[in-house]
Amino acid sequence: MALKVAIVGRPNVGKSTLFNRLVGKRLALVDDRPGVTRDRRYADGNIGDLDLTLIDTAGYEDVTDESLEARMREQTEAAIEDAELILFMMDAREGVTSLDRIFADRLRKVHKPVILLANKSESRESGGGVGEAHALGFGEPVAISAEHGEGMADLYAALVAGSQDIFVEEIDEPDKPIRIAVIGRPNAGKSTLINRLIGDDRLLTGPEAGITRDSISVDWVWEGKNIRLVDTAGMRRKARVQEKLEKLSVADTIRAITFAEVVILVMDKDDAFDTQDLQLADLVEREGRALVYVASKWDLEEEPQSRLAKLKAMAEDKLPQLKGTPFVALSAHSGRGVDRLMPAVLQAYDNWSVKVKTKDLNTWLSMATQRHPPPAVDGKRIKPKYMAQTKARPPTFVLMASRAEAMPDHYKRYLINSLRESFDLPGTPIRLIVKTSGTNPYVDGGAKSGPERFKGAAKTAPRRMQKAEKAEERLSNLPGKALEQKAKAGIKPKVKPLGGLKASASKKSGTNAFVGKGARGGARQVSRSGRVRTGQKGGAKR
16 A cells, blocks of 8 residues: 655645646646645655655644634644655745744644655755754755756655655555546535535535635445545636636536546536536536436425426426436435435446447337338438447447438437437437448449440440540650650551642652642642652753
8 A cells, every 4th residue: 555645834835736746647736826725635646666645735824713724724634644644845935934833833743754845945045945944843854846846856765764664554456436526516515515425524615605626536435336526616607717726627627527437416406407507417418427416405495396396397408418317306414315316326327337239229229210210311211220339438329321421410319319218228428320331332433333434425435435545544645755655555646638638649650749839839749759849740841
């Protein structure tokens, strides 16, 4: 088992930055303002060959009232009690502050090894702060830079030396947990619901809206099943999200939905299924995750039966693509109805992971097409042939049909709703892909379409004309090259008769042929040998 290490210190000293570096991912939100981290976050990391279970904590505040800072301090003290080794971080640029001294006095009362870290030591100005850190009484401080990764070798050596007396028990790796994300608008009761499920005040709660900023994962065992609950930040409408920190929180929530398997949408009973809730449910459906509706604060409802029926009808009307999604009404504050949540979640998970036999699918397809045949598009009927499931989570089916691209969307919706009804898959997002079973080999250009018809002036043409045209197409356009190709191919060039040449001219010796006019307007005489006679016919000899 990994060594459990808590990273503690006052606000804005770089705890989350070091946490992200050791984990190897940007899990914790990081910003320049103090007090970004509020809940404690667990994650597995390593440095060298040393496996770690890291705990990121909120900045330590010296308050004990009922404020949010006091509740954040309680979360930090819970992390100190849970850890086996503590990394106490201070800012080397600012030096030792009064809050650092107060926190150091608190850590001395804990009988656990403490390693003092002087963060932001990459600049020359930090030398004085590293020297002041000796006064805190935790030995030689380890100068590091969590942002730039400097001093990690010294941190590794300090962790190895500090964990020599700690016994790390070897525990078998648990089975892969079911990942459940709890989402909703701000102040809907998400963190309170998770605390009620696990029976511990693990997450920071309160009347203030927007307390949770990071997506916090909590491992839990319910009736022998490993569960990982992920608490997310409340998501407001996009137009209202202006600050950079809230944008980071929303992006972290969307990432939690992407990696979840089941999503619990928590809504306030008074304004359930408003625009933001509908958009969140549609996002879950597009991501292909199983969904469970939860109406919170149900102990304040005066007419629970009629209100529940109204909410269910509203869900069927506004989200028809998620027809049959489980609906649970509960109160996380009093615990009323909470026991019905996990059975509904596991049932949604089982439906999401279902696999249907190909034989049953094709039997259903035959009945569904007989009850409601596919429509005729452009006068031609679409013919479904067979169907198979290619994968689960979410269930994905491939339908082979003729003219697949012409199948209208309303018929696809009919098939999906019929699948849900026939195979008992309420609320499960279903993917239906319609493909053409294969190309017709007898269409133009197909494997068995035959030779292409001659498209000349006549409907048909002799074979010799087709061969001649193909030979002409293969010839080069260059004059000299074309003649060479014709000579090699055995094609005799067509020679046009010269202008004025009589086709019926005699071939006897001394016969003349007119080949053109001379320079002075008279016709030239050519002998059989090819010599041009300059004298006129019948003229006097010289």
